[in-house]
Amino acid sequence: MSQNLMTNSSLIFNIIFLSIIGLLVLKYTFRFIEQSYAESKKKPLMLNFVLLKKSLTEKQIRILEKQFTFYSRLSRKEQLIFRHRLATFIDNKSFYGRDGLELTDEIIVLISATAVKLTFGFRDYSLSIIKTLLVYPEAFYSKINEQLHKGEVNPMLGILALSWKDFKQGYDIDNDNLNLGIHEFSHAIHLNSFKNNDISSLIFRDGFKALKRYLKDNETKRQQLISTKYFRAYAYTNEYEFMAVLIECFIETPQEFKSKFPKMYKYVKEMLNFNFADY
Known part of the structure; x- marks a missing residue:
C-alpha cells in the first residue's frame, strides 16, 4: 500500500514538474515570437484577450x-x-x-x-x-x-x-495642441515604458529611441521643428516634455502633424499603435 502511495506521489510530482516546465517553455517561446513580430510589425501580436468583460453603469x-x-x-x-x-x-x-x-x-x-x-x-x-x-x-x-x-x-x-x-x-478647444489630460498621461506612459517590459512598453521605448536617433541624425529637421513653431516652446524643455507635446499634437491635430512632419508622425503612431479612429 505504501509503495503504491509513493509511486502515485512520484507520478503526480513528475506531472506537475513537467507541466511547469512546459508552461515556462510556452511562455518564453511566445515571448520570443511576439518580440520578433513586434520588431517587424511595430505592434503586439495579440491586442485584446478578454476572459471576463467588465461593464460600466x-x-x-x-x-x-x-x-x-x-x-x-x-x-x-x-x-x-x-x-x-x-x-x-x-x-x-x-x-x-x-x-x-x-x-x-x-x-x-x-x-x-x-x-x-x-x-x-x-x-x-x-x-x-x-x-x-x-x-x-x-x-x-x-x-x-x-x-x-x-x-x-x-x-x-x-x-x-x-x-x-x-x-x-x-x-x-480640441485643436490647439493643449490638453492637460493627454499631456500628463503621456508622461505616465513614457515613464511606465521604462519600468515595465510588456510588449507595448518595449514598442514605445524602442520607438522613442528610434525617433531620437532620427532627429539626432537630421540637423535640418531639428531646425525645422523650431522654425515652424508647430510644437510649442515648452516641448524643448527636456525629452519627456518633448514626447508629451508630440502626443498632444498627434491626438489634437493629426492631419497637420502628418503633413508637416510625416516621419515623426509615423514614429508616434507606431509607438502608440494608434490604428483606429482615422489616425
Missing part, C-alpha cells in the same frame, strides 16, 4: 457617449472593448478629490477615458506606474518645486495629479 456610458468624442469615432466592436478597458481602469485605480472637490462620475469617467484612449493600442493598458489619481479643483501647490502646477506625475509615489478646471479646458 448606464450613467457612465451616457457620459462617455455625450462628452468623449473619441469614443463616438470608434467602431461598435472597438466601443465595447473601450468600455471594458475603461471599467477595468476605474476599478484598478484609487481616485481622490482634493481641496474640497467632490468626485463625480463625470470626473472619473473623463479622466480615465483619456488614459484608455492613449493606451488603446496597447495590450497592457494598466499603466501600473500609476496607482492613485488626485483631482484638484484648479491649479495646486506642488511640494516638488514649490510652485503652482496644473498637473504632475510622481512615479515614486504612484500618483498622477490634475487640475479639473484645466483638464476640462483642454477638451473645450
Whole structure:
C-alpha cells in the first residue's frame, strides 16, 4: 500500500514538474515570437484577450457617449472593448478629490477615458506606474518645486495629479495642441515604458529611441521643428516634455502633424499603435 502511495506521489510530482516546465517553455517561446513580430510589425501580436468583460453603469456610458468624442469615432466592436478597458481602469485605480472637490462620475469617467484612449493600442493598458489619481479643483501647490502646477506625475509615489478646471479646458478647444489630460498621461506612459517590459512598453521605448536617433541624425529637421513653431516652446524643455507635446499634437491635430512632419508622425503612431479612429 505504501509503495503504491509513493509511486502515485512520484507520478503526480513528475506531472506537475513537467507541466511547469512546459508552461515556462510556452511562455518564453511566445515571448520570443511576439518580440520578433513586434520588431517587424511595430505592434503586439495579440491586442485584446478578454476572459471576463467588465461593464460600466448606464450613467457612465451616457457620459462617455455625450462628452468623449473619441469614443463616438470608434467602431461598435472597438466601443465595447473601450468600455471594458475603461471599467477595468476605474476599478484598478484609487481616485481622490482634493481641496474640497467632490468626485463625480463625470470626473472619473473623463479622466480615465483619456488614459484608455492613449493606451488603446496597447495590450497592457494598466499603466501600473500609476496607482492613485488626485483631482484638484484648479491649479495646486506642488511640494516638488514649490510652485503652482496644473498637473504632475510622481512615479515614486504612484500618483498622477490634475487640475479639473484645466483638464476640462483642454477638451473645450480640441485643436490647439493643449490638453492637460493627454499631456500628463503621456508622461505616465513614457515613464511606465521604462519600468515595465510588456510588449507595448518595449514598442514605445524602442520607438522613442528610434525617433531620437532620427532627429539626432537630421540637423535640418531639428531646425525645422523650431522654425515652424508647430510644437510649442515648452516641448524643448527636456525629452519627456518633448514626447508629451508630440502626443498632444498627434491626438489634437493629426492631419497637420502628418503633413508637416510625416516621419515623426509615423514614429508616434507606431509607438502608440494608434490604428483606429482615422489616425
